[in-house]
Structure formats: structure tokens, C-alpha cells
Amino acid sequence: MSKDNGSSVTYKIFSFVVLIILAFLFIFPLYWIITGMFKPPAVINSPTPQWWPHEWTMRNITELFSRRTAPLFSEIALRVPGALRWLINTVFMAIMAMILTCITAAMAGYALAKKRFIGRTFLFSLIVAAMALPKQVILVPLVREISALGLYDNIWAVILPTVGWPFGVFLMKQFSEGIPGEMLEAARIDGASELKTFTSVVIPMIKPGIGALAIFTFINSWNDYFLQLIMLTSNSNLTISLGIATMQAENSTDFGLIMAGAALAAVPIIIVFLLFQKYFTKGITMGAVKG
């Protein structure tokens, strides 16, 4: 074996070891939550950790779905467990945020990339600058604005502020830059209106970008604990992460229950990520290369 081959094998072994350690560090909390939700409270609270549950129980899950009830929808008398309502709220919030962000960002990104209008560069600079703005900075005006609109403690209070996400506009602009100008001109000559050009030519061409943005928005909205904490208060309006937090406050010792809630919050997002992983990574790399 030559020296080169030897050093490359050592390098490979070293990278594998580092990667395995990192993977373990990331996977372990998830493993602990998922196994923890099936452990009885005594085992969870015992000072000696049980790495693999000896005794499996569904108690935590049944407990999670039997605590506190809320109406299924705002005006409906049918009451369901709070956790289910929170889950519905969260899914609704994430999906609406995803759809609205994708529509607005795709339109804005396309306009910024392909249309010539006065103040275009300034507007784009403003959007890029907004990307650097921490959420906390705009919090007070945002809460006031939402209150003025009468949306405080309403699920739309956590949807609307995420629409028009500057990063989304930026990403869509980068993707739209790749559409050849001639193609849009060909559409104009073919007789397509502005809207038809957008829906029949532009959208299909930036589809991978929209896919990536959809995943980004879904995950971001799902995980945006901070905004949800500020905007939502009543039990029937909570999202799953807020719901778990309130449970934690009420039942600080019932870790099994909290772990069941945490698993419920984490599992859908992991499934979404695994399903759309391709778009997710593509979105990141394309933004990086073209940006």
C-alpha cells in the first residue's frame, strides 16, 4: 500500500469517527424523547437512567390526549383533547404560512429579478437589510400592529408576520434570475398575459426553488416558538410547542407527558424533512451558489 493510500484511509477512518460522534450527539435527544414517552413516570424520574425501556406504557400518550379539552374549530361545540387542537392549529399555521409565503415570495422575487422599475435596487437592498434584522427588534411594533388589526390571540397573528419573509424573496429572486429573458419574450409574442406568463412559464421553471422555500417556511413556521409565545394566549389557540410549554409549567415533574408532547411536535417535522430533503438541500446550495 502506498503512502498516499495509507493517509487517505486514516483520513477516512478519522472522518467516520468524528461523524459518528456528531450523529450520536444529534440523535440521542430524539432517541431519549421517543423512548421516554413509552416509559412509566417512576423510571423517567429515577436517578439511574434506563437506556432502553424495560416496561412499555402508553400512559403518557393517553394522558396527553385526555388533559384539557378545546373546541375542534372555533365555533363548533364538539370538544377534543387540547393536544389534538394544538396539533391542528400548528398544521394549519404552518401550511398557510407556507402557501402564502411561496405565492408572495415567488411573485416578488420574479419582479425583482426580471422587471425593470424605478427603485428596484433600493427595494432589493431593503429586503436584504431586513434579512439581517433580528425578530426581537420588530416585536413591539408588530404586536401593536396585530392588536390594531384585531388579530391578537388569533392563529393569523402567527401566520401573517411570516408571509413576505425576506429570505424567501431573496431565494426566489436568485431562482428567477436563471430564467432566460428570451423565454419571457417568447411567451409575450405567443400571446401570454403577464399572469399567464407567470403561471405557465415562470412557476414551472422555478419549481425546485418553490419546493425548497415551501419546506423552509413550513419548518420555520412550525418551530417559531418565540412569535407564537407572544401572539397566542388562549388554550384553544395554542400551537403544539406552546401547549407543551404550558404543560411543563403545570406538571413540572411529569416528564413522560412532556416527552410525549415533544415527540408529537417533532415527528411531523422530521417526516416532512425526510420526504422533501432533496428540495431542502437543493434550495440551500442554489441560494449559496447564485447569491
Next chain:
Amino acid sequence: MATVQLKNIKKVYPYISGEQKKSKKKADDAPKKKINLQITDEGVVAVQQFSLDIADKEFIVLVGPSGCGKSTTLRMVAGLEEITDGELIIDGKLVNDIPPKDRDIAMVFQNYALYPHMTVYENMAFSLKLRHVPKDEIDKKVKEAAEILDITQYLNRKPKALSGGQRQRVAIGRAIVRAPKVMLMDEPLSNLDAKLRNEMRAEIIKLRKRIDTTFIYVTHDQTEAMTLGDRIVIMKDGYIQQIGTPQEVFNHPANLFVAGFIGMPVMNFFDANLVREGSKYFVEVGGYRTELAPEKEERLLNNDVQSQPVTLGVRPEHTDVSDSGVAATVEVAEMMGSSVHLHVNADGHDVIIIVPTIEMKGNYEMGDIVHFSFQGNVAHVFSKDTEKNLEF
């Protein structure tokens, strides 16, 4: 099928705020690069004083170097660029402010501009669908066009599964399927390799016979212009230099630019003297003297041209190696098969002489001294001041 009239068309790209200073500075910094752009206070002038009457079913070729305004002119006809000044009339109707879709034109782009997510069929049917043409009629028209262009077997493929030549056929198909009044082509063959370009050129000639519509074709390749056009419009710096049939512009170039641009290899130019003796005209160059042909003399006489130093132009194919004439030193002899392109230096001027292989008496070596001459009917005399052909 329609007539197209362009009356004194002008195109100025106005400055967007703050750009004026930049452009002026750039123009000063790089005068060679921006030589074709005319920077004025109102903006960058791309085309001016463009007047042309295109007859029904005529094939017009706009040709010129990069930045001469030919594509801008075509885009103005298409409606993709606003016309700053002048009138554009298609089929007797002023269309300056009419959007592209209502002008009944179709355009083929250099990079094909096919919709990548649609199949060939969908690409060709797109414009008809937008015009709410019934489905069975769309089907019939697309299949007819595909038949003409021999792309029937590719109708269900996406553009990425096609070669460059096939894509260009689809792009042409997309244009002809609508049977437009005017067909516009913007350097449609530039992206193809040399062999395919020759094939497609022949295809366009055949196509033209079949679809019988008015064509406006833009190219920077003078061979394409010469082979395709009924008339050629040669442009430079936004101005028309000459309009004429291929034969006219080849045999009677209006100025030094046209003479140098049309023809391959390029025309040889010499510093010479035009001598008028009564009603006769002679050119003298490097001790060689020949009388101009009677029809040339007549035109010069009509213009009352006097004896003067001129730029003399003679095409390489009209320059003959002879026993007497202008002396020159051989630099390179390029064997082209049926002829040899002899690059010689005559008194500091590079000159190309085309010698048919069958007339060659021996091989030419570097440093050989040869003499060349030309006839009076192929000599073009251009004014030193205006660069115009003195016969015009």
C-alpha cells in the same frame, strides 16, 4: 403575409437615474469597446434614421457587426422594444403602440427559448391554446408544422432530450404553426456548429418556399445574409449603410464599410490615385495603371469626379497573379483545395489573392516576389474623406 414599413425609426435607451455619468465615463475609458454606442444627452442611441419598405413575402436580412442596432430594430418590429421615434407600419396599420401578441408576428430566438417543462407538442401548441383555437385544429396545425420540419417523431419529447439542430427546428415550428404575417428571426443559426448551420440554412431556404410569408432575418454572418436574403440591409453604428440585393451590395458597395464587410475573404484596399483624362478615368497603384470600365467611367463622369487620391478596393477573387503589375512579397500561401489564398505584402499593405489551383504554375514560397493586377471593371474607388464609393 404582409408588407412592413419602417419610417425614420429611432431607438434611444434613456438613462436610468445616475447612469448617465457612468456611461459617459465608461465611453471615455473604453472608446474601442463602446465604439458602436453613441452616448448623447438623451441616452444611448442604438438605431436612427432607419427607413425601409419591405414588400409582401420578401426575405429581408439585417446584417452588421455586434452592436450595430440590427437586433434592436428586429425587436422593435416584434414589439419587445419601444420605438423612440418614427413609424412602424405592418400591413398598412401603424403598430408602434400595439403589444407583440396583437401584431401577428412570430419570432425565432438565437437560444431557441423553448419552454423546458413542456413537450415539443406543447411548445408548438402554446400560442394557439392562448388564442383559444379548437383542440382538433391545434392538433392539425402542430402536426402539419412538425411534418414540414421533420420533427414528428419528437413531438412527445422535452426540449432537453433534443440536439441543438432539433431544438432550432422546434423553435421554428413554434413560429410557423401560427402562420404569422411576419416571421422574425434573430440569429437563429448562431448557436449551431458550422456543419449544422449550413444544413439549417438550406432548410430555411426550403421552408421559405413552403410557408411563403414575409421574413426579417438578423445575422452577423455575411454568408447567411448573401444566401438567404432577397435584399440585405447592412448596418453600422445604428445607421443603414446600404440596402440592396446580395449581388448589388457585392458588386457595388456603397462605402468602404460595406465593401469590407461583404465578401469572404475581405476586399483588398490600397492607397491609389484616381486620374481623370477627359472623359476617361484611370487608377494608379504601385506603378500599375488601368482604365476603369466604361459603365464606371460614366457614373464617375455623372458625379463630376475629379482626379484625386482614393482608397481603391479590389476583391481577392478579382486580383490576378500576372507577369507585370504591382509587386508584392508572398507571406503565406493557404491551400484551400480548389484554390490557393495567397497572402502577400504590397508596399506595407496586406493583400489576399485567390489563385485557382488549375492556373497555378508552381508552388509559392514565403519571400517570393509576385506581381498582381486587376481589371478596370472590378476596381472600386472610395473617397479618402467620406469613405463613400465615388460612383454613388
